[in-house]
Amino acid sequence: MSTARYDESSIRVLKGLEPVRQRPGMYTRTDNPLHIVQEVIDNAADEALAGFGHRIAVTLHADGSVSVEDDGRGIPVGEHPEEHAPVVELVFTRLHAGGKFNKADGGAYAFSGGLHGVGVSVTNALSGRLEVTVWRDGGEYRIVFADGAVVEPLRQVGAVGKRRSGTRVRAWPDARYFDQAQIPLGELEHALRSKAVLLPGTRVTLTLEKSGQQREWHYEAGLKGYLSEALAGTEPLVPLFAGQQYAAEDDEQYALGEGAQWVLAWTAEGAVVRESYVNLIATPAGGTHESGLREGLFTAVKSFAELHNLLPKGIRLLPEDVFARASFVLSAKVLDPQFQGQIKERLNSRDAVRLVGGFVRNALELWLHANVEYGKRLAELAIGQAQARTRAARKVEKRKGSGVAVLPGKLTDCESSDAARTEVFLVEGDSAGGSAKMGRDKEFQAILPLRGKILNAWEVERDRLFANNEIHDISVAIGVDPHAPGQDVDLSGLRYGRICILSDADVDGAHIQVLLLTLFLRHFPRLIEAGHVYIARPPLFRVDVPAAGKRPARKLYCLDQLELDAVQEKLRGEGVREGAWRISRFKGLGEMNAEQLWDTTLNPDTRRLARVRHGDTGRPDSVRMFDMLMARGEANQRRSWLEEKGNLAELDV
Known part of the structure; x- marks a missing residue:
């Protein structure tokens, strides 16, 4: 000892x-x-x-x-x-x-x-x-x-x-x-x-x-000259679409000066150039301002195509159809930007979706209606992308009803069969599963509720895995059979491009995450290697901030205590009276209604989703570490390790 x-x-x-x-x-x-x-x-x-x-x-x-x-x-x-x-x-x-x-x-x-x-x-x-x-x-x-x-x-x-x-x-x-x-x-x-x-x-x-x-x-031409230079002479299908709009003093939604400047180009071939900034800070991982740009472009082009009856029967436009061949430089100005992490690679401010999306949509709609010929070219480009996507999706038939496997009855499936877009959420508990079913986008999001904590599969033989109902349902739902590390496995049957673990933001939720990650690491390693496994990160706290001046009432979500402290410090800096805001702690996903779950955890524009990275788990020291952490007979080693390393943990008890 x-x-x-x-x-x-x-x-x-x-x-x-x-x-x-x-x-x-x-x-x-x-x-x-x-x-x-x-x-x-x-x-x-x-x-x-x-x-x-x-x-x-x-x-x-x-x-x-x-x-x-x-x-x-x-x-x-x-x-x-x-x-x-x-x-x-x-x-x-x-x-x-x-x-x-x-x-x-x-x-x-x-x-x-x-x-x-x-x-x-x-x-x-x-x-x-x-x-x-x-x-x-x-x-x-x-x-x-x-x-x-x-x-x-x-x-x-x-x-x-x-x-x-x-x-x-x-x-x-x-x-x-x-x-x-x-x-x-x-x-x-x-x-x-x-x-x-x-x-x-x-x-x-x-x-x-x-x-x-x-x-x-020293750029006199600003964003437009920069994007033209970056495209290296590639001929755009329509002239560059440049614009800017900022909130005026009488704007009831946004602070004076908030808004964006942008320039866009659509090309038929070649690499696309995409750069975004918030208050001059580069955001290489994108974020909500890019989501707003995408939504604004999509809504404007879709409404133009519908107005001019350009959509063929049976073709449904999606945002990626309009965005697929778009190059852009976007510079947003946001009064109080919320970044993901200190290095500010991604913007998480939810208001930025409406801010940028609304301004871009209005400007593009005016531009399209003033240049109908250019509008038709853009609509044709988007329709071509949608047709190609539809053809590709038909090649990958769903296995539902094929006799290969009957999908689990508790799986609430999505409408799309395009694995490049679809995602399944492995949700802890029926209560959270119910909120997720109501809050999801049924077009591309599926929900598989899990009852309690699944089996620790680290030492379970592969041929005995399906004796456990939860593991059987996960394997059948995703369309991939269990396999060993290094084994050549066919992923063509994969039904969802993203497999997202969604559990409570507490200790029990973390335990369920560990058990599911152990299952994927031990018996579905190719899914992790190929980047298909994700962890959804629901918030632990909600801060309700009352209306003040031109600012409407706000709901701010925080992943953990560190973010909560930062948000409260920021509110004090904004001059919000101490104690005017109210803090709520979510005891679990089941406490969130469908709208809250969508806003914080399911909406691709505003959620926090962490991809699980694959390390060299075949190394002897890595295997020994997992044996020590997950094997049944290693309780004494785990206890010694916790006694030695326990003071390094930051616990939320």
């Missing part, structure tokens, strides 16, 4: 920037230092977005350091009224300190990508040395950090003209925190070029000190 001590002295409280240095992967990408440099670039871009800067200069120095300089207002250097330390010092040494929280009463940044106030403090925490120079109010100021701590306090080092302002940050990323110390030049250039595109009139430069090379980007 382990003699490791666990008492009051075992609890360690991380202070300052220690959490970042202990778990850098929670705050940034750790494959290379590009993202911590982008945090500084994004701050410079926010100054330009706010109208206070017109130049961003990035230099890769010969000693491995990177500097970013702008001509914005300069980070304030005076003493903070509450913290009694220079503001520039707080920005780089305190998590959740920044100028992006105050959105009310003309705050420093009405629209910005920075939300959490952790960006440049993460840059500082993961740099061996960081120097900041500020030009502001006629003075030049300098402060230096090493390993996240101040080593040269802020001091004025000179005087400058009253009109000179800006900030220069020079960082030496610490190689210990990254898989490789080299910044990928191509990705950096792409990020800088996009800033120039999205900030008309801003001049962006990159200097390579070692080779003496310099690149400069």
